[in-house]
Amino acid sequence: MTSVEIEPRITTGVVEHITKPEPRSLGRVLIQCRDQPGIVSAVSRVLTDFGANITSLDQYSTDPSGGQFFQRTEFHLENLNARRTDLDKELGDRIRDVYDAQVTLSRVAYRKRVAIFVSKTDHCLLDLLWRHRSGELPVDIVMVVSNHSDLADDVHYFGIPFMHVPVDPKDKTVAENRHLDLLRDNVDLIVLARYMQIISERFLNEVNVPVINIHHSFLPAFIGAAPYRKAKERGVKMVGATAHYVTAELDQGPIIEQDVIRVDHSHSTQELMRKGAEVERQVLTRAVSWHCEDKVMRYGNLTVVI
Amino acid sequence: MTSVEIEPRITTGVVEHITKPEPRSLGRVLIQCRDQPGIVSAVSRVLTDFGANITSLDQYSTDPSGGQFFQRTEFHLENLNARRTDLDKELGDRIRDVYDAQVTLSRVAYRKRVAIFVSKTDHCLLDLLWRHRSGELPVDIVMVVSNHSDLADDVHYFGIPFMHVPVDPKDKTVAENRHLDLLRDNVDLIVLARYMQIISERFLNEVNVPVINIHHSFLPAFIGAAPYRKAKERGVKMVGATAHYVTAELDQGPIIEQDVIRVDHSHSTQELMRKGAEVERQVLTRAVSWHCEDKVMRYGNLTVVI
Amino acid sequence: MTSVEIEPRITTGVVEHITKPEPRSLGRVLIQCRDQPGIVSAVSRVLTDFGANITSLDQYSTDPSGGQFFQRTEFHLENLNARRTDLDKELGDRIRDVYDAQVTLSRVAYRKRVAIFVSKTDHCLLDLLWRHRSGELPVDIVMVVSNHSDLADDVHYFGIPFMHVPVDPKDKTVAENRHLDLLRDNVDLIVLARYMQIISERFLNEVNVPVINIHHSFLPAFIGAAPYRKAKERGVKMVGATAHYVTAELDQGPIIEQDVIRVDHSHSTQELMRKGAEVERQVLTRAVSWHCEDKVMRYGNLTVVI
Amino acid sequence: MTSVEIEPRITTGVVEHITKPEPRSLGRVLIQCRDQPGIVSAVSRVLTDFGANITSLDQYSTDPSGGQFFQRTEFHLENLNARRTDLDKELGDRIRDVYDAQVTLSRVAYRKRVAIFVSKTDHCLLDLLWRHRSGELPVDIVMVVSNHSDLADDVHYFGIPFMHVPVDPKDKTVAENRHLDLLRDNVDLIVLARYMQIISERFLNEVNVPVINIHHSFLPAFIGAAPYRKAKERGVKMVGATAHYVTAELDQGPIIEQDVIRVDHSHSTQELMRKGAEVERQVLTRAVSWHCEDKVMRYGNLTVVI
Incomplete structure (x- = not known):
C-alpha cells in the first residue's frame, strides 16, 4: 500500500538510467572446444573487427x-x-x-518455438503460460500437447492451441507418430511440464x-514413479525438484x-506434493528460461550454466 | 516423466493411511490471557468432558x-x-x-469471506485466485475490488465478481463510501494484493x-513508495516482501x-521488481492462509503465529 | 560497529523482560502411544495435580x-x-x-553425557566443541575418540580427554572392545563427527x-563412500548433508x-567438499542439540522432531 | 560413516583431473572505466600478446x-x-x-595483510581464524587488535599476535594513535569482526x-545500536547481517x-542474537574472502561483486 503506483525511474546518482539497446541489434556467440591459449582474445577480436561491442x-x-x-x-x-551471414x-x-x-551464432530477437507436454497436473503449465503472457519468458509457445483433455480450457484462455493426443498404453506408436507430425521441424524445444508418460x-x-x-x-534421490510417497517413507526433511534434459535413460x-523446500514429519504425502509443486514450477521455469537464453551448454552428461 | 500418473497411497509400513475426519466435526479454540498455572489442563479438560479429541x-x-x-x-x-453453543x-x-x-471457538468447515483489493499489478491477485481454485486456499473470495479496470477479464475467468471503484485523488471519500457499502457486514477479511492507495x-x-x-x-527497510528503486540505490544484496496487518500508521x-530473495549488482530496478514479485506472492499467500486457519494471534504490534 | 557494547534488555512495551525459571525446577515428559481420546487432557491433569505449570x-x-x-x-x-519419583x-x-x-520423565538440568568419534576431518568436531564451550550445547562431552592422533591437540585445547584408538582393518574387534570398555554405561549418546569407519x-x-x-x-542420494565425487559426476546443483541415527544398515x-547448499558446474570436487562442510557441521550440531533437548522421537525408521 | 577415508580423485569420464597451475604464475587485472567499444578485446589482446592464457x-x-x-x-x-613490470x-x-x-595488476600468490579488530564477542573472529588455519582464507592475519583482553588466549592458540589497546571513552585519540602506529603502511585491509567502537x-x-x-x-533496517532488540520489538520474521565497507557515515x-535467517515470535532477543551470530560469521567471512580475491569493485556507494 503506497501512494505512488509507478516505480519511478532512477535518474540521479551513480545508478543510471538504463537504455536497453534494440534486441534486434543484439547477438550471441556460443563456443565449446578444448581449452587453448588465445581463444578468448581471438573471439573478441573477430567481434571488434566487425564493429560489435561486447x-x-x-x-x-x-x-x-x-x-x-x-x-x-x-554483443551489440x-x-x-x-x-550475420x-x-x-x-x-x-x-x-x-x-x-x-563448436561455434553457434544466434540473434537475441529470435524467440525459440516451444511445445509444452502436460498430463492433468496444472501448476507447471500455468506457471509457464503466465510468465509467457507477462513477457518474462521470451519464447513462442506453439502448442500444448496432452494425453488428457482436462486442461484444454485453461490453455485456450491464454490463446494457445491445445492438442489432445490420447496415449494407448498397449500401443504408444500411434500417439508418438502424431507427436512427430505435430512437432518435427516445427519447434526448437519440448518441455515436459509434468507429462506422465515415458518418452x-x-x-x-x-x-x-x-x-x-x-x-x-x-x-538422484527417488528416481522413477511416486517420489513423494518414497520421500514420506524415507522420512526426508526436504523435498525437491530437478529439471534435466531427457535422454534414453529414465531420470x-x-x-x-534443482531446488528444495523444507518439510517435516507432520506433512502427509499430499502435503509433500503441494509443497513440492512450488519448487517444481520454479525450477522448471528457471531451466526453460536459461535454455532459451542460450545459457545452458551440454558436456557429456553434465551442463555448464553460464 | 514417470510411468505412473497417480501418486499411490501409502499402505504398508509405519507410514499409515491418513483418514482425515470430516471437516464439519473439526473445531478450534483460540485462547489469549495472562499466563497462569493450570490453563492448558483446564482447556483440555473442558474438551475431554465434551467428548472431543484434541x-x-x-x-x-x-x-x-x-x-x-x-x-x-x-479438536474433533x-x-x-x-x-457448539x-x-x-x-x-x-x-x-x-x-x-x-479471550476465548474464540470456530468451526474448521466455516470458510472466511474475503475481499481482495488490487490496482494494476496481477501477480499477487492471480496467485490467490489460482490457489483458491485448486482448493489450497480454503476461503470464499466474495469479490475483487480495483481502482482500475485492467484486471477485470482475469478475475471474471475465475468466476469471481469484479468491482471497479475509481479513486479520485482529490476526494477519496466517494470511493471509500462505496467500499464500505460493498464490504460492511459482508466480509471477514480484506486483502490488499498490491493495492496502491492509502487506507x-x-x-x-x-x-x-x-x-x-x-x-x-x-x-522496516524501505518504508513507503518505490522500495525497489531505493533498494537499487542502496545496493542491497537481497530484496524481500512483508505481509502485515494494516494499521493507521503506514507500513x-x-x-x-516475511521472506527475501538474493539479487546482485547486475539487476536493474525492473529486475528487482520481477524477482521481488516471486517473494511477494508467496509471502502474501502464506499470510492469508495462516490468518484463515486461525494461526495468527495479535498482541500489541506483534503477531504470534502458531 | 556500534557505540554500545551490550545488547540492552527490553524493558518497555509488550516485549517483556524474560525471567527464565531455574533449570533445576524444569522437567520434561515424553509420551508415545496409539492415539486415544483424552490423552492430552490426562497428561496435563497429572501435571496440574502435582502443582506443575506447563x-x-x-x-x-x-x-x-x-x-x-x-x-x-x-513444565515447571x-x-x-x-x-520426581x-x-x-x-x-x-x-x-x-x-x-x-511409553512415558519418559527427565530433568532439563541433567546434561547428557556424550562421546564424539572423529577421524581426521575437524570441522564437525570443532563446531561441537566451540558451541559446547560457549554454552550453546548443554551437554557434557566426556571424551573424543579417534582412530588417528591428528586432532589430539585441538581437543586438549578445549580441555576434553582425547582417546586414540587405532583400528586395524584386518581385525576391528580389538578397537571395538576398547570402545566398549570406554563407553559402556558411561555415556548417553555417541556422535560420529565424520568418523570414517563402519559401526x-x-x-x-x-x-x-x-x-x-x-x-x-x-x-538417499549418494549412499556410501565418496559422495562428493559422485555428486560432481552426476552434475547436481546442490550438495547436502544428513544427520541420522545409525542402524545396522549403512546410511x-x-x-x-538435512540441509543443502547451492553449487554449480565450476566447483571442483574439493570445492564441493568445502561447501558441504559448512552444511555438515550445521546439520550435525542441530541434530545433536535437538536430541539432547529430547525433541527427537523415533518411530519405525522415521523421526518426529517436536 | 563410510569405509573409505580419502575422497578419491576423479579419474574417468568427462569429469577430469584438475591440475591447478602454480599460483605464482597466476595474475589478475582489474579494470574500471566508462564503457567503450573494444575494451574487452583490447585487454585480452594485451594478455595474449604477452603469451598469457585467460x-x-x-x-x-x-x-x-x-x-x-x-x-x-x-590469467596464467x-x-x-x-x-609484471x-x-x-x-x-x-x-x-x-x-x-x-583504472587498471590494477596483481599476483594471486600475494596474500593480503589483514588486521582484525574485535571486542568481546568471539564468533566472527574465530570463524576467520579457523578458516585461515585450514587454508580456506588465503590471507596473512598480521594481528588481532582489541579494546578488551578477553580473547587473548584464543588468538594466541592460533599463533597470531594479540594487541590489547584499551579505549578511553572520554578521549579516544590515544587509542586511535596507537592503532595508526600499529597499522599504517603495515596492512592491506582492516576487518571489524564485531568491534563495538565507532571508527x-x-x-x-x-x-x-x-x-x-x-x-x-x-x-538499512536497524541502523545503529542494539539491532536485535529493535528486531524483537518490531516483530520481524527474519534477522540478518550485512558486511560493508566503512565510511564516515555510520552503517x-x-x-x-548480506544474508538472513528465519526466526519467529518465540525467540527471545538472546536467541535472535545467537541465530544472527551464525549469519554474521558467514557473511563476514564471505565478504573478506571476496575482497581478498579482488572480486569486489567499489563504485559510488555501491559494490560490483564479480
Whole structure:
C-alpha cells in the first residue's frame, strides 16, 4: 500500500538510467572446444573487427590447462540481421576451423518455438503460460500437447492451441507418430511440464530437439514413479525438484537446475506434493528460461550454466 | 516423466493411511490471557468432558512466569455444529471467566469471506485466485475490488465478481463510501494484493475486519513508495516482501510473514521488481492462509503465529 | 560497529523482560502411544495435580483417528528433584498403564553425557566443541575418540580427554572392545563427527545408546563412500548433508535433519567438499542439540522432531 | 560413516583431473572505466600478446551504452613475477591511457595483510581464524587488535599476535594513535569482526586501507545500536547481517554481502542474537574472502561483486 503506483525511474546518482539497446541489434556467440591459449582474445577480436561491442562475456574451463572450454558472449552490432551471414563465416574461418570449436551464432530477437507436454497436473503449465503472457519468458509457445483433455480450457484462455493426443498404453506408436507430425521441424524445444508418460528413444532421435523434463524429486534421490510417497517413507526433511534434459535413460539426463523446500514429519504425502509443486514450477521455469537464453551448454552428461 | 500418473497411497509400513475426519466435526479454540498455572489442563479438560479429541495443540507464553499466554487447539467432536453453543458456554464459564481470557471457538468447515483489493499489478491477485481454485486456499473470495479496470477479464475467468471503484485523488471519500457499502457486514477479511492507495483510519474503523497488506520490501527497510528503486540505490544484496496487518500508521502494522530473495549488482530496478514479485506472492499467500486457519494471534504490534 | 557494547534488555512495551525459571525446577515428559481420546487432557491433569505449570506442549499424531501419538511437554515444578519419583509413579499409574504408553520423565538440568568419534576431518568436531564451550550445547562431552592422533591437540585445547584408538582393518574387534570398555554405561549418546569407519551391529547392540552420524550427502542420494565425487559426476546443483541415527544398515537409519547448499558446474570436487562442510557441521550440531533437548522421537525408521 | 577415508580423485569420464597451475604464475587485472567499444578485446589482446592464457573473465556494465564498465580477468603467465613490470607498463600504454581506465595488476600468490579488530564477542573472529588455519582464507592475519583482553588466549592458540589497546571513552585519540602506529603502511585491509567502537573519519583517512565491518542486521533496517532488540520489538520474521565497507557515515557504506535467517515470535532477543551470530560469521567471512580475491569493485556507494 503506497501512494505512488509507478516505480519511478532512477535518474540521479551513480545508478543510471538504463537504455536497453534494440534486441534486434543484439547477438550471441556460443563456443565449446578444448581449452587453448588465445581463444578468448581471438573471439573478441573477430567481434571488434566487425564493429560489435561486447556487452557480456562468460567463460569456463573444466581445467586451467587442457580442459574443455565454454564461452558465451553477447554483443551489440548495428544491422545484425543483414550482417550475420558474414559474421558467421568469419567466426567459421577464424574460430571454428582454427580451434576445432563448436561455434553457434544466434540473434537475441529470435524467440525459440516451444511445445509444452502436460498430463492433468496444472501448476507447471500455468506457471509457464503466465510468465509467457507477462513477457518474462521470451519464447513462442506453439502448442500444448496432452494425453488428457482436462486442461484444454485453461490453455485456450491464454490463446494457445491445445492438442489432445490420447496415449494407448498397449500401443504408444500411434500417439508418438502424431507427436512427430505435430512437432518435427516445427519447434526448437519440448518441455515436459509434468507429462506422465515415458518418452521413447525413437521419439528423441526423430524429433531431434532438446527435451526438458521436470522430475518431482531432488535427483538422484527417488528416481522413477511416486517420489513423494518414497520421500514420506524415507522420512526426508526436504523435498525437491530437478529439471534435466531427457535422454534414453529414465531420470538420468544432464541436470539443468534443482531446488528444495523444507518439510517435516507432520506433512502427509499430499502435503509433500503441494509443497513440492512450488519448487517444481520454479525450477522448471528457471531451466526453460536459461535454455532459451542460450545459457545452458551440454558436456557429456553434465551442463555448464553460464 | 514417470510411468505412473497417480501418486499411490501409502499402505504398508509405519507410514499409515491418513483418514482425515470430516471437516464439519473439526473445531478450534483460540485462547489469549495472562499466563497462569493450570490453563492448558483446564482447556483440555473442558474438551475431554465434551467428548472431543484434541488433534493439535500449540501454545506459547512470552515469559515462563507472568507472561502473555496464547493457545490454539484443534479438536474433533461429533455433531460439532449442534453442540457448539453449549461448548462455547462451557468455555465461557470455565475458561473465559476464570482466567480472564479471550476465548474464540470456530468451526474448521466455516470458510472466511474475503475481499481482495488490487490496482494494476496481477501477480499477487492471480496467485490467490489460482490457489483458491485448486482448493489450497480454503476461503470464499466474495469479490475483487480495483481502482482500475485492467484486471477485470482475469478475475471474471475465475468466476469471481469484479468491482471497479475509481479513486479520485482529490476526494477519496466517494470511493471509500462505496467500499464500505460493498464490504460492511459482508466480509471477514480484506486483502490488499498490491493495492496502491492509502487506507484511511476511518475506513479501518468502520469496516472493522482485519486488513492484510503485502509491502514490497523487507520491513522496516524501505518504508513507503518505490522500495525497489531505493533498494537499487542502496545496493542491497537481497530484496524481500512483508505481509502485515494494516494499521493507521503506514507500513507499521504487525508483521505476519516475511521472506527475501538474493539479487546482485547486475539487476536493474525492473529486475528487482520481477524477482521481488516471486517473494511477494508467496509471502502474501502464506499470510492469508495462516490468518484463515486461525494461526495468527495479535498482541500489541506483534503477531504470534502458531 | 556500534557505540554500545551490550545488547540492552527490553524493558518497555509488550516485549517483556524474560525471567527464565531455574533449570533445576524444569522437567520434561515424553509420551508415545496409539492415539486415544483424552490423552492430552490426562497428561496435563497429572501435571496440574502435582502443582506443575506447563510451559511448552507439542504433540503430533500420524493420523487423526487411530494413529500413533507423540507428545513432548515441558513444565515447571518447584522441588522437582525431590518429587520426581512420585511424579514418575503417578505418570505410570495414570498414563503408562491406562494408555499403554511409553512415558519418559527427565530433568532439563541433567546434561547428557556424550562421546564424539572423529577421524581426521575437524570441522564437525570443532563446531561441537566451540558451541559446547560457549554454552550453546548443554551437554557434557566426556571424551573424543579417534582412530588417528591428528586432532589430539585441538581437543586438549578445549580441555576434553582425547582417546586414540587405532583400528586395524584386518581385525576391528580389538578397537571395538576398547570402545566398549570406554563407553559402556558411561555415556548417553555417541556422535560420529565424520568418523570414517563402519559401526558394527554388535557394537550398536552392546553399547546400547543412540548413535548419531553425519553423512555428507542429501540422503538417499549418494549412499556410501565418496559422495562428493559422485555428486560432481552426476552434475547436481546442490550438495547436502544428513544427520541420522545409525542402524545396522549403512546410511539407512532414521533421518533427524538435512540441509543443502547451492553449487554449480565450476566447483571442483574439493570445492564441493568445502561447501558441504559448512552444511555438515550445521546439520550435525542441530541434530545433536535437538536430541539432547529430547525433541527427537523415533518411530519405525522415521523421526518426529517436536 | 563410510569405509573409505580419502575422497578419491576423479579419474574417468568427462569429469577430469584438475591440475591447478602454480599460483605464482597466476595474475589478475582489474579494470574500471566508462564503457567503450573494444575494451574487452583490447585487454585480452594485451594478455595474449604477452603469451598469457585467460583462465577467467568476468565483466559488467551498468548500461549497455555509455555506462560504467568493470572487468576482472585472471590469467596464467609463466614467470609472472619477473614480467609484471613490463606487463603493467603495457596495460598502462594500451588500456589505462587509451580508455582513461583504472587498471590494477596483481599476483594471486600475494596474500593480503589483514588486521582484525574485535571486542568481546568471539564468533566472527574465530570463524576467520579457523578458516585461515585450514587454508580456506588465503590471507596473512598480521594481528588481532582489541579494546578488551578477553580473547587473548584464543588468538594466541592460533599463533597470531594479540594487541590489547584499551579505549578511553572520554578521549579516544590515544587509542586511535596507537592503532595508526600499529597499522599504517603495515596492512592491506582492516576487518571489524564485531568491534563495538565507532571508527572516526580521521582514522579512515590516515590508515588509508579498506575497512570491512559486519553489522548485525539486514541494512538499512536497524541502523545503529542494539539491532536485535529493535528486531524483537518490531516483530520481524527474519534477522540478518550485512558486511560493508566503512565510511564516515555510520552503517551507510557500500554493502558487500548480506544474508538472513528465519526466526519467529518465540525467540527471545538472546536467541535472535545467537541465530544472527551464525549469519554474521558467514557473511563476514564471505565478504573478506571476496575482497581478498579482488572480486569486489567499489563504485559510488555501491559494490560490483564479480
